[in-house]
Amino acid sequence: MSVTKYIPDTITSMNLLCGVIGVIFTLDGRPDIGFILMLGAAVADFFDGFAARLLHAYSELGKQLDSLSDLVSFGVLPALMLHSLIRGGSIVAGWVSYLPLLYAVGTAFRLAKFNIDTRQHHSFLGLPCPAAAMICGSFAYIATVAPSSIFSTLSTSAWFAPALAVVLSLLMVSEIPMFAMKFGGGKGEKTPQDTLESIKRITFFSIAAISLIVVILIGLPWAAVVLFAFVSYIIINLVFLLKRKDYGQIS
Secondary structure, three states: OOOHHHHHHHHHHHHHHHHHHHHHHHHOOOHHHHHHHHHHHHHHHHHHHHHHHHHOOOOHHHHHHHHHHHHHHHHHHHHHHHHHHHHHHOOOOHHHHHHHHHHHHHHHHHHHHHHHOOOOOOEEEOOOHHHHHHHHHHHHHHHHHOOOOHHHHHHOOOOHHHHHHHHHHHHHOOOOEEEOOOOOOOOOOOOHHHHHHHHHHHHHHHHHHHHHHHHHHHOOOOHHHHHHHHHHHHHHHHHHHHHHHHOOOOO
């Protein structure tokens, strides 16, 4: 029996392991370390799919394991990060601090919807949960390591974390077209849609590069690059959606 077919599932398990350890650190008051572990989970999430394609080792088990791992790393972990920020700020007491945990529910619906949706092969409908998690995680990291910043002030307010959780959850379960990060893909002549998706990707990576320069010049924590990049990911998709509507290109 070939062991190569187990390699993608092993990498997926690293995603889950990073998520679980990240939860432990977050509950221990270290969402900054939790975010670093979330990044590790994202790396594993990328390479398990890459390994499956390279080794032709697709399986229904791997598909289900991937979703379960994503729920922990990109659903439960970021939800607890937002909850931890409010509790740590000691400004909001009681049930309000638990509202961000609804984010985990939104992620579960997103993943379940994705698993049964046959339309999402080369792009997405709704915000991918890793992208949403990166926004929560990077924000939590900055608020933790830069306690005098505006990010920290927002994190302890009564409305920001719950509002962020609700907005991101709605975006995840929406029908808004979202481009995938991968370039290239299929063979043959490029369609206008392929060209449009490439423009979106180039715009995203250009903004990410500009964000890096700005963060270095201003002296913000490095995680601000992740935050600005993935916020821009949402904005780019919304802008292109509005432009298409303006020209009557959406049925």
